[in-house]
Amino acid sequence: MQPKNIIQKIWEQHVVHQEEGKPDLLYIDLHLVHEVTSPQAFEGLRLNGRKVRRPDLTYATMDHNVPTRERNIINDPISKKQIDTLGENCQEFGVTLADINHPDNGIVHVIGPELGLTQPGKTIVCGDSHTSTHGAFGALAFGIGTSEVEHVLATQTLWQAKPKTLNIKVNGKLGTGVTAKDLILAIIAKFGVKFGTGHVIEYTGEAIREMTMEERMTVCNMSIEGGARAGLISPDETTVEYLRGRKYVPQGEAFEESAARWKALASDDGAAYDMVLEIDASEVEPQVTWGTNPGMCIPVTANVPSPENTEKSSEKDEIKRALEYMGLEAGQPITSVKIDNVFIGSCTNSRLSDLQKAAEVIRGKQVAPSVKAIVVPGSFSVKLAAEKEGLDQVFKDAGFEWRESGCSMCLGMNDDIIPSGERCASTSNRNFEGRQGKGARTHLVSPEMAAAAAIAGHFVDVRKFTAQEVM
């Protein structure tokens, strides 16, 4: 039999109908729903007298709009309306909902894995582009628009053209102080913000195998920032052990059977891909984005680029515009850039291990006086687990605010907004103009780098930062 990669295997298992000249009709195993991209979809069902075909395969949470200070005080009436609307829709259509006070509530891409809803081999969709996160488990997971949300609600299927496959081989090991976040930022910096368009990525190689599930999620999360709708990692023992005992996975004997099935999904030796890209993990340094898309990213040891470094006039303009928006000088060392805010959170970096690592960097130190720093755990359960370990105290002692869970400052749909012209070291995934607030300047970094910057008041190489302390 011809060797197959995991993308081909999952695809073949989910084709409901195939016909010349049409995309395939693909079955969807899990549909995650949140308050921002669903109201118009439910409205569409209502107008056409349609039902949710499989409420049992649909799971809803509230995350984008939720307040992170006082859980139940939603100041913006339109935010409140959106949250209430999801509650009403779930009730009307029989969909399970983790509402803002539910113990399972959190950012959709944090709770899916946490609850064991996310499993290898599943097709998973959500009206959110960072659905690629779930790919860490060897699931085919991708973001969809609201019309597609409605389509999945009504039919539990989607018309999908078969994607091309792309293998990103990460050779070697990551150095000390270099994280999964730095790796994915370095990949996007190297190959650009659209190398993955039309493709599903499989991340392979030594560095990936050695990662924990939470690190793998960070990598897969940002696949969309490279243009790929989905990015995944073949399941292995690490995947199985993470899932064991979680709320929605099979238990006992049935779990072992599932585990065997999951591991068999891993790409076969010698499987072919439409494209292969390679990167050497040992060469990756801690990264900082300097511009207005995630590809505008440099190692912390480097200087901000100059428009003169490029030939293409459209790129020159882009760099110029980005420098202007970000208020940076071409050629200045990135470590000389002072920050006003630090945000540790988002579906990229708000899991327990992210908070643990950031806490290690700041333990016993003080946030620089000019910096406002907040930590927003990815879910209730992350928050509880962190508090059990006393991490909340470590952060608070250092001068961080310790918040309730949610998307928060990742996109600032609630009150957590960066004022115009201010600069933020953020562990989120997008540094687009205005993402964290109109005129806000976002620099994407790892939790460790964000923590170090909070203390120093400017970007620092976290490898030296910790070394200094040891000395």
Place this chain on the structure above:
Amino acid sequence: MEPLRIHQGLVCPLDRSNVDTDQIIPKQFLKRIERSGFGQFLFYNWRFDDDGNPRPDFPLNAPEYNGASILVAGENFGCGSSREHAPWAIQDFGFKIIIAPSYADIFKNNCVKNGILAIQATEEQVQTILKKAETTEGYSLTVNLEEQVVSDNEGFDIHFDIAPYPKEMLLNGWDEIGVTLKYEDKIKEYEQAHA
């Protein structure tokens, strides 16, 4: 959805690459629970200054592009968030067709679902159109989806590719869920086999 066969319209140039959906429709406008009314917020932070006054140098504010229905932009248009509010805003503002060298996948899908034709042209062709739109007053294009051709009345004439399925959807203005429900037996069969 309205069928789209032949469309003639005024061209608005937007010579920028990697235009992301956070720019197309900033997040503060995502809170509505309706599909309509997003046009007023299209490119909000580029169109308006901090006091809410229109920026005169932004093409969508220029009187010569008033009423344009064809938007021409740089590569990787629509990258970022999956928000369908982006095509809703584009459509609500009056655009029916977009021409760019490349698009983000989710955005392109979202366009088809809303009856917007996102044409992929070459970098060179896009540059030509951008120049013409910037220099010729009232520059308009005719798009023939049936024939897959874009032309003007000065001899510019290009062919574009589009997959058969989105083409059929756009030409007929179909409701996709209605189409899919014709395959309900197959869906049931699949569900029984995988129960």
